[in-house]
Amino acid sequence: DVKVTQSSRYLVKRTGEKVFLECVQDMDHENMFWYRQDPGLGLRLIYFSYDVKMKEKGDIPEGYSVSREKKERFSLILESASTNQTSMYLCASSSFRGAQETQYFGPGTRLTVL
Amino acid sequence: GEDVEQSLFLSVREGDSSVINCTYTDSSSTYLYWYKQEPGAGLQLLTYIFSNMDMKQDQRLTVLLNKKDKHLSLRIADTQTGDSAIYFCAEGDSPTGGGNKLTFGTGTQLKVEL
Numbered sequence: 001d002v003k004v005t006q007s008s009r010y011l012v013k014r015t016g017e018k019v020f021l022e023c024v025q026d027m028d029h030e031n032m033f034w035y036r037q038d039p040g041l042g043l044r045l046i047y048f049s050y051d052v053k054m055k056e057k058g059d060i061p062e063g064y065s066v067s068r069e070k071k072e073r074f075s076l077i078l079e080s081a082s083t084n085q086t087s088m089y090l091c092a093s094s095s096f097r098g099a100q101e102t103q104y105f106g107p108g109t110r111l112t113v114l
Numbered sequence: 115g116e117d118v119e120q121s122l123f124l125s126v127r128e129g130d131s132s133v134i135n136c137t138y139t140d141s142s143s144t145y146l147y148w149y150k151q152e153p154g155a156g157l158q159l160l161t162y163i164f165s166n167m168d169m170k171q172d173q174r175l176t177v178l179l180n181k182k183d184k185h186l187s188l189r190i191a192d193t194q195t196g197d198s199a200i201y202f203c204a205e206g207d208s209p210t211g212g213g214n215k216l217t218f219g220t221g222t223q224l225k226v227e228l
Contacts (some may be wrong), residue, residue, distance in 0.1 A: 004156070033215075035218075040122060040220060041220060042118075042120075042202060042218045042219055042220035042221050043157075043202065043218040043221075044218075045215060045217075048215060058215075090156055090157065092157075102147070102159050102162070103157075103159075103216055104159075105149075105156035105157040105158070106156050107154075107155055107156045108154075108155070108156050
């Protein structure tokens, strides 16, 4: 079974703090993604990566950065957290080997910025 | 850019059929997907359909694709309380590029009442 894990289920931070969200997958997938999920807006892609040390901006990258030093790990960084970054963050991974481009999701991290 | 739209809520009675609808704009999508998100969990792939098909059946699930109208639907037969969740449709980028990004709809909250 594909497993995607995220470091925390719930996180509470203060405005201005630097926040790290970690994601690890164990299926040797090339591609990894970070989304945020907000009610009525669905999932919006923040950043993705299709190889180690590679990163691409998604639809809403402002205020975020990412790091992919190892194939299995993709980190999302909020350099200076703000209240409008309170959200559910979902990590996903997929493989070019799969014919149907399926993405596998982690359980999510609910981040609250006070 | 791509846009994927769904109605936000659907309420059905247990045992009835549910139909969740989705419209999309990117006619180059190779695959279209339905994901399910149970409360407090990440997204789980339910089913997918290749863009040159118009119907796919998988046990209680039937996916219909009208490519001309760019309309996708998910029918759940004999809906059960365990089907209560948020359902997302998604479309896949052309596979010729890297990263196989998906564009997600806003999600439909399905509530199954006794």
